[in-house]
Amino acid sequence: MIEVKNLTKHYGAIRAIDNLTFSVGSDTTxxxxxxxxxxxxxxxxxxxxxxxFQPADSGMATVAGYNVFTQSLDVRRNIGYLPESAPLYxxxxxxxxxHFRGKLHGMSRRDRDNAVRSxxxxxxxGDFVDRPIGQLSKGMRQRVGLADALLHDPKVIFLDEPTIGLDPMQIRETRKLIRELGDRHxxxxxxxxxxxxxxICTHAIVIASGRILASGAPAELRERISAGSRLIAEIKGSPDAVVAAVKSLSGVGAVESDTQDEWTRLSIEANGAGDIREEVFKLASEKGWSLREMRREVASLEDFFIKITAEQRTGRG
Ligand SMILES: Nc1ncnc2c1ncn2[C@@H]1O[C@H](COP(=O)(O)OP(=O)(O)OP(=O)(O)O)[C@@H](O)[C@H]1O
Ligand SMILES: [Mg+2]
Known part of the structure; x- marks a missing residue:
């Protein structure tokens, strides 16, 4: 549904996007x-x-089967767009x-009535249709922008930071609405x-400095960093012996420790994606050490994001 190939755009000397290629909106994504x-x-x-709304320098893009550079009217008929700050009157x-927006889409009076109601x-x-837009809160205005984007029932909807500046309740409602939109658009x-x-997303594309760093299902992305996931364990025993023994286990990478009141809290990095919980448990019971906590800290997409953007900055990515 959205195909992008080698898309590049400069603003003067700034390269805003650099050779982007992706394809989304299919069964797989x-x-x-x-x-x-x-x-x-x-x-x-x-x-x-x-x-x-803006040309590119080079590359190709199609949305809903139409070329965004040569068939822009067809593209616009098939998309809704909520810009970063909705330019509302x-x-x-x-x-x-x-209704005014519906007219711009060339909708008949009757189609507009139905579409606006929907x-x-x-x-x-519903309770706000007769209120001047200027009197609405930011969250409500965002919804007006969304309603505008949905008016002509487009196949594809672009939402640029749809929850920015909203309060937690409005964020929750907007996310719920977006999930519902996924059923039809x-x-x-x-x-x-x-x-x-x-x-809320079924597929994520991670971009930084105009380049794609990763893409996949959010769960897949998390999987890719599971090698960096950690095991947190608290063991009671001589701290040096505990740390040395844990370090000697196969499958264990770096170990950080901190001892308080006889309990050593270990943050254990796994080497590879294997589960080392059983080994740690066996070790503690063999040595007669008490174990009071053991949990896996699954890395979040946030960790991944920080890691890959840092790698990119240092030129290792
Ligand atoms: N009209 C413009 N003129 C000059 N430079 C621009 C213009 N618009 C964007 N840029 C630059 O292009 C790069 C990409 O900007 P863009 O607004 O696409 O990023 P963004 O990911 O949307 O950021 P944000 O999260 O802040 O909205 C930035 O370096 C930005 O400063
Ligand atoms: Mg932006």
């Missing part, structure tokens, strides 16, 4: 795609290009604004919140 990266990564630039009332319901705007959303992408 699922319907909710997260475009994840820190500030300045190139997320908005990519979304603006894919929504035909603050003096208009919600219903009036959505999107205001889906975006929980392909949703391509940008975010710098890893937890958010982990929560």
């Amino acid at each position: 699922g319907n909710i795609i997260g475009f994840l990266g820190p500030n300045g990564a190139g997320k908005s630039t990519t979304i603006r290009i894919l929504s035909c 603050t003096e208009m009332r919600v219903r009036e604004y959505l 999107v205001t319901e889906r975006c929980w705007l 392909i949703v391509f959303l940008s975010s710098h919140i890893l937890h958010e992408v982990e929560q």
Whole structure:
């Protein structure tokens, strides 16, 4: 549904996106795609290009089967776009604004009536349709922007940081709404919140400094870092003996320790993806040491993100 090949865009000397290639919105990626990266990564630039709001320097992109450079009218008919800050007309009332937008899409009066009713319901705007947009909270305005993006029932919806600036309750509601959108649309959303992408997306593309660093299902990405996952264990015994014995186990990498009140708290790095819990348990029972905690600290996408962006910065990625 969204195909991007060698897409590159400069602003003067700044290379905002650098040779991006990806293909999403198929059965393999699922319907909710997260475009994840820190500030300045190139997320908005990519979304603006894919929504035909800005040209690229080189490369190719198709959305819903249409070329974004040569068939922009067809692309626009098939997409909805929620920009970073929705350019709403603050003096208009919600219903009036959505009708106005519907007219721009060339919808008939009757289609507009139906569409406005449907999107205001889906975006929980029912009680606000007669309020001037300028009087709405940021969260409510964001919903108006979303309703606008959904108005013509597009196949693909681009959401640029849809939860930024919202309070926790509004964030929760917006995420719920996005999950629901995935039933009927392909949703391509940008975010710098890893937890958010982990929560709502079926596929994630990690981007930093205009380059793709990784892509896959959030769970797959987590799997890829499971080699870096840690085991936390607390063992009572002579601290030096405990640390030395744990270090000597096969499958154990670096070990950090901290002793308090006879208990040594170990943070054990696994060498490879194997589970070392059983070995640690056996060791403790053989030596007659008490063991009071043992849990695996599964690395989050956040850890992965920090790791790969750091690697990229130091030129090792
Ligand atoms: N209109 C512009 N003129 C010049 N440089 C720009 C322009 N828009 C973006 N850039 C630069 O291009 C790079 C990518 O910016 P972009 O806005 O696409 O990143 P982003 O991932 O959306 O960041 P953010 O998380 O801050 O929204 C940045 O270095 C940015 O400073
Ligand atoms: Mg942006």
